[in-house]
Amino acid sequence: MYHVEKIRQDFPILERKIGEKKLVYLDNAATSQKPRQVIEVLTDYYEHHNANVHRGAHLLAEEATAAYEESREKVAHFLGVPDATGLIFTRGTTESINLVAYAWGRKNLREGNEIVLSEAEHHSNLVPWQLAAQATGAKLRFIPILEDGTLDMEEAERLVGPKTKLVGCIHASNVLATINPVRELAELAHEYDALILVDGAQSAPHLPVDVDDLGCDFFACSGHKMLGPTGVGVLWGRPELLKEMDPFLGGGEMIREVHLDHSTWNDLPYKFEAGTMNIAQAIGLGAAVDYLEGLGMENIREHERQIGEYAYRSLSEIEDITLYGPEKDRTGLVSFSLPDVHPHDLSQLLNEEGIAIRSGHHCTQPLMRRLGTVATVRASFYLYNTEKEVDALVGAIENAREFFGAFA
């Protein structure tokens, strides 16, 4: 039984007041709030176990190392990773994708090659490939979206071909709430011996993910969007690919042997974990994953599916509203715009009622152009949000509209 009121008690920030109003936090696609269980692990680590990992033969170093590596195992299990040596801690999705675009891209891409992305990518899965293309002469191609925001798979089949070296795609959209058919894309890519990278920033927090089942070669996600601390994310790659890749960052820990004129590299995953990592954050992510698994990702998905569809239905009753993305099979977020209140103004007016939503281009400027707008409003829900909060949102939008209309 999914008991949302009980879950809410684990999140101290949900008690927060904005002015005199109770916080209604609907900006979860930007970052999620943290349960007490994660916050306590961070405190406990710093109060009792803090040391640098993989070095030092003292007890604290051993405890810190064990906790850090245990967290890697937890996250690997969470993502359905068969072999944790391919699970690299990074700073977040952006760094994970940059790692691949740099360490794999610079080595394997050349003129005449193509990278196929979707036109709904977050900047973090677009700009690193622009840089890789500039450096290697490879070309970028884009799978268009259909009117309802879903991927044009017919066009994808035309675009992916012998020249394709890599397909990169968001698993779930941070604007459209679509869930892309990653497995089909993976099969398509593999038909032509191309690789597929999946940007899971908006899927790993919300859907059961199994990288093996998805058939992807690389999977990236961020800890802070899934109840974990900021500063830690994950790149999973098939170990045989990671072994062939050059390092991304050079420095401590990633080496085996260093001479003045050359070095050799450490084993996976350490070859890609240069310098002192965000140890506490990585351990915190392990606690976040424990929390999510405790609730069950299937249950979380079901809760969010319900609340997302309820929000879509409720918002669609507002006069002249434009909703983006498909009506069904969506994640728990809704992007929309109103003809008479600018997104920026609306988010400010909603803040007055304690409601935190996001307005802007959501780091998807090409998608905004495709949708014929510069900015949308986005309400994004998570495992602790309620239908009552959706009602509060709808009521506040109506009030804002009335307020704006009064001056017209």
Add this chain to the structure above:
Amino acid sequence: MGMMRELYGQIIMDHYHRPRNKGELENADLEEHLLNPLCGDEITVYATLDGNKVADVKFSGRGCSISQASASMMTERLMGKCREEAEEEIKHFKNMMTGEEEFPEMDDLAALKGVIQYPSRIKCATLAWTAFQQGMNDEGEG
């Protein structure tokens, strides 16, 4: 809705719903396009110069109430001013938005005072003014 009424006062909403000098200017001596990277809003300001004097000012683009109202107020403010006066006006306005100068009382611009409390919105208020400033610099160089 208390603070909201303070921020979105009558004057701002009046300029937003009935912007002054909105439109494009053909054969403008000064034309500058500027993007607010925060929200993707864009504005273009135009001016024709008569010798050293700003003969006509217009603005186009889309944006939130604060950016549109502020642009509208700016056109009224700069119309007919000589180049040096216009530069001074812009400097004063930007200083007001950073809290370094007081807002003049009994002036439409004073309506934007509330924006100071919302640092993320200051860029909205200064967008048109910055565009005009850059336009004058470019025009001066050209």
